[in-house]
Amino acid sequence: MSIEAVAHDAGVSVATVSRVFNAPDLVSPATRDKVQRVARRLRYSANASARTLRTQRSKVIGVVLPTLRNPVFAECLEGIAATAAELGYSIIPATSCYRIADEAAAVASLVSRSVDGVVLVVANPADSPALRRLRAAKLPYVLAYNRHPRHTCISVDHEAAVAEVVHRLVERGHRRLGMVSGQLSASDRARQRHDGFVRGLAECNLSPGPLIEVPFMEHAVRHLAGFLQAPDRPTALFCSNDLLAIRTIRAASQIGLRVPRDLSVVGFDGIELGGDLTPSLGTVVQPSRAIGQECVRLLAGAIHAGKPLTAAASHTVSHTFRDGESIAAPRLARTAR
Amino acid sequence: MSIEAVAHDAGVSVATVSRVFNAPDLVSPATRDKVQRVARRLRYSANASARTLRTQRSKVIGVVLPTLRNPVFAECLEGIAATAAELGYSIIPATSCYRIADEAAAVASLVSRSVDGVVLVVANPADSPALRRLRAAKLPYVLAYNRHPRHTCISVDHEAAVAEVVHRLVERGHRRLGMVSGQLSASDRARQRHDGFVRGLAECNLSPGPLIEVPFMEHAVRHLAGFLQAPDRPTALFCSNDLLAIRTIRAASQIGLRVPRDLSVVGFDGIELGGDLTPSLGTVVQPSRAIGQECVRLLAGAIHAGKPLTAAASHTVSHTFRDGESIAAPRLARTAR
DNA sequence: CTGTTAGCGCATTCAC
């Protein structure tokens, strides 16, 4: 159903019909009513492609995420989708599986779809083909979770958050802490969180705890089990994300360690599910939906203003700590003061 | 970068450039090469809106899901996205939060975006404004998870799957089973699963077990706790989905019941996380990614053929049962044979 | 306040 059919039936020109939808004030109430009535009767709905072609604005926001299997990104996408819808935008998401090449391919596809802007999570903002393409296409974009001085980023302060967690654990009496992470090299977030871990321990005058890198999430349980058998194993583990924490709890349980009695486990992300688990998962909560929301708001603002987004627009959103039953004081306080 | 710039630089007409990308065989190898070279140099990428407007084909598939907070839908969306990408389609997802009106609104937005087809999950396929709009727009669509004789649906046989679960539990020695569900009225799936529960019990010559409806997932724990205090409480609970099962385990634990020692819990969906929990979650696995994949394949076929999709294209995909540590034999077999 | 018209970028028909 095109604008022309409506114009014909309403006995007006196409321009008038267009105005009724884009600048109703410029049309007399009488004609406006008439056109609206006809439009409704004909079930007219504007053709977005034609509008996009004409205005060079698609009202679509592209989204590039590593995966939806990690609920933290699903939650973020929900925030993005909801806010976008509120502001009259549709979204086109694509997943990269943490692969640089896929990030770039996704951006290319989005550019050709004339998206007005992009929200993305990249593996490495410092050197990203995806971001270069975006720059080349002069498209505004906002990074979620990533942090980098030369790009517009919305994220928590990963390092500070983890350092804080370390302090909490130490206050609870823990002296031997370990960290579980995916490959550090795979993500700037992982590195920043590890930095926080190291810093936190240093601030507490504790020697640097071991880092257990689990490159393939699927084998996390096996990897960890070996590590946790050691006689001087940590009494608490900080895990770089909640999914890893959940697998860590399982690994511990499989070798007979009970959480939190024998081992405390803390995650990072604050996925909703964490609070429903038994034991509930202690974790650093990133406000994922709010992050998604803020990314879209920022982007929509830039699109509206027609101005490029700079790194100055970046900001840190505050994390919170959600205590959980997976955290307790160590049973044998051999290092008691 | 438009086709015209490429044509100019390559010293050919726009028609030739267009052919190079859409019907390369019609162009001589020499010109084809030349055009491709120029196009690459200029970083030309076709304007999807213009193409859509001209061809009346967008190569976009719309997706309407209740929510992404439930990992089952996130997994399905991953399957949809991956398969769509493989076949050269982008997707535009929208969430309905189980609200009929939002389903319809989402469809309207998708229609105006000229999607070529839609994959959706609706609350009630028997009477759905969203589906009516799709029909009116003559757009092919496929329902995921839903089952209805008059629509194209890809799903497991919910009823049979649950009946099967009941048999398994009974074989393990359980005699008092209960079912936990969201509002039955809110979803055809919930009803079909309940039907399976009732049928399974009947087939085992057991009296119908109680149905615990938990209208608001957030209050599941509180609701359930009360119920589980009863002296003749069930020894096993079938939960209509995995999220509910996880909350049920928590509720049980909060009133001192241990799973599976004091209570067995079974879920439905087979979300990936279930296998990582402690205890791991016994559940009926729906192949969510495959469901998404199949929906897209079917849709792409219909789009390509230009033929509408009929209910005859529906099919049942097979579920599997994933045993888990949340299931055990009842401790006190008071109803032993 | 309303109508006429050009053109967004592309695919496609019809000439050549």
Next chain:
DNA sequence: GTGAATGCGCTAACAG
């Protein structure tokens, strides 16, 4: 094998 011309549906000048 290639080019010129048309129109997909819409918005934005511009004219009235």
